[in-house]
Amino acid sequence: MKKDLADTPSLETVANLMTRVGLLDAEIRGGKRDAEYFANIETVALGLFRIVVVGEIKKGKSSFINALCGTRDLVPVHDNVATSTIFKIHYGVHSEYKVYFQPEAGRKKRTISADQLKQYGTEDGNPNNGEKVDFIAVQSPSQLLKEGFILIDTPGVGGLFKNHRKITFKYAPKADAVFFVTDSVESPIGADEVSFLKELRNITKLIYFVQTKGADADPESRKRRMENNISILTDQAGFSKEEIRYFVVDSNLKLAADETKNMEDLQDSGFIPLMAYLNNDLKPARVYNIANVGFRRCYNKFIEIRACVQQQRSILDAETVEKQQAILEELNSAESSINDWNSNIRPQLVREFQVQVQAIQNDINTVVSDKFRQGGELSEAAGRTLAGYATKGPEIIYKSAQPLAEEVRAKASEVLLQISNDLETRMTALLEALARKIDGSINLSNEFVGRSRMETKQIHYGETQLRELVKKGEDQRHFEKVRTFVYGGMAGVTIASIAGGIVGSVVPVVGTMIGSTIGMLIAGAWGGKEATSIVRSKEAAAARQSVHAFIEKDLSSIHVQVQDGFNKAFTSLRFQADEALAAKIKNFMSQLAADRNLLMQRGKASADEIAKEKQRIVILESQIASLDRELKAMDKRLY
């Protein structure tokens, strides 16, 4: 066993605990499962880690992927064949290949055999992508994939294959790791590759290097190639030596080792340190994020369950009419407090939130306008480039139009990615601030809880403490401690749990929503017309003007799409929090009604029925105690 344990629990452990909490919740609610909660379990259980493999053509990308998965010929590898489409490789109980077509092809996805892969997935079999393939999904029972890895094999980024930039911007932003593949034999990293890497670095810092075909060169040559490549990366591509993670491997040797379980070949293949790095360095960060979100949701659900069972216990223990009456008063008081909060406090909080969202939207619109409008920054930059062609003839100017358009689209994509990061940070902070304000708004009335003086005193202490915490902006978990131990009443727990719900259920959605909006906008940016559509003139000045006009039209189209896309995203985000609040209030009102019903039944129940119910509560409390212990242990590992 490792001396230093990895602190983050595995996603399987988190999903397992989430499932048990969800099942207990269903048990308490008469068998009805919380569908949204169980959908979250799926997200955690899958724990997808996306690896995008990029590099020049014929550098061994596909062989590398096959070796990672431990399956020869999983994706096509032939000496004289280049991959021409995207392959998305994921886990499945059995092997299967499916072709997904571009929307304009008007064709449904198609399951194909391994023999047909060349027909759809290579330049030889599908020249210029005449079949209009969007991507090919490869399903494999590989153990690596079962752990949540998804591999994306990309076509080569060589000069002949013009779509590489589009693919880079489409897949690299969402990647959890980008593996750049070069080889030990042909040539070191060249100018095209350096240019590509510089652009890639603007999109993601998660770039790792793999030098393939290690066994095809002698150890000295391999080492020299590695050192040479590292120099190129530091001197020309802007990487620092400290940030470079570089692996020398041989995919064929790895596959041969797998077939015979030959340890020596495995060690010589170079895959052991790479797999260890993937498992112990790269994956844990992503696992931590997913585990964290899953744990928060689980913990929020657990607080609700515990409060619910405590309430049921109180009702069952109320043996006298007076005690039952006191509980009924408490339920009525809780309902009144929640209604009061819902009518008076919640609208104010939501209004403040929406004003702040509007402010962010205004800022984003300003940035977008500055960049994309006619005469804006990107247009001016293109104009400066064209001015550099002052002494060139029109033919050269028209030839530069397509590369210039692609460069502008690349810059536009970078801007959109920067905006998305900024937006996600600001929206997340805003939602967490909303959650803190909701928490802070509990301390309004002594009607919330408190039949005894001691409880009132505790509440009073809690109010002060809570105000201080709100001021300091302490993390959400601390709030739950205060809430749980100080507020014994239903209303307190209800409203505080809503705050937890905001952070647990709305915040994780922000990233996904913004990510898919940006993904769509970037795809749109690359969907512009080809420069061949420009009307030609024989005059150089007119040529520069018409190329600039073409670029501006492209930018204008992007501008409109971006504004529209962001407006829709903001509208959706604005109402996410409010909808989450409304749903929670509705759930708790239902719970109060159920408690009233239980109270009524308790008044009419026989001694045997009450005894059986109490036994049931004992079991539930025992399950809750057991889960509480596990949650605390998991909490320790995560924080």
Added chain:
Amino acid sequence: MEFTIGDPDFQNHFWQPQDQNDNCAVAAQTDILNQYLDHPVSLDETNYVAMTNGWYHPGYGTSADDLGNLLQAYGVPCHTVDGASIEQLASELQQGHRVMVGVNSGELWDQGPLSEFRHWVVKEFGLDNSTFTADHVVDVTGLDLSDIHNPQVIINDSGDPNGAGHTYPLDQFSEAWKGSDFYYVATNAAPGGSSNVDLDIGQYMGVGTTLGAEYLGLDPLSSGLAGQFVDSVVNNVDWDKVLANI
């Protein structure tokens, strides 16, 4: 009167020593695998599979999160629990599940009187016990409750040359187990051919999980069943939807 939960006698036959200083996790899983598979698998082979998948790195060992991966790789589903209780452990054993735990080896192995004195000093004076972290994995094969005042835990320990069916007092075992924050990995089902363990101990041990719950007509809340649910989720993904968003 003898009263043992689990089937340590059956499991003793599958004990083997680890062949590296740090591949106890591989050895522990191999012992268990050989109770499920039709054809035995060697430690060489499981070492290979673990290394090729990054679950065991010589010199570094195996991280807690990777414990159980070998079992899954060979088609033996399992689940993990953090912060477990001895009752949960007993429940797993009672169902015939095979269980591995993370332990602090120093608490188990006799390291001499000086080591015992050091441990006493640290505990007595409440000193920093960060040295007491888990550094070893063992298979828990049984609980001997014949003397209810002196319960014993029976383990197969690949790091002990006499590790087949070694017993430790529950207190000592718990101290060792604490090093991993009471973490365990258990298989979801018993292997075929193991001894019949159908005694319902739920009532006696006040177990709030599977057995006691079933007794009262509640749905079982066992981590084994939850593990099956999680497995079914992973095996029934809507890949069209997932891949469209990648």
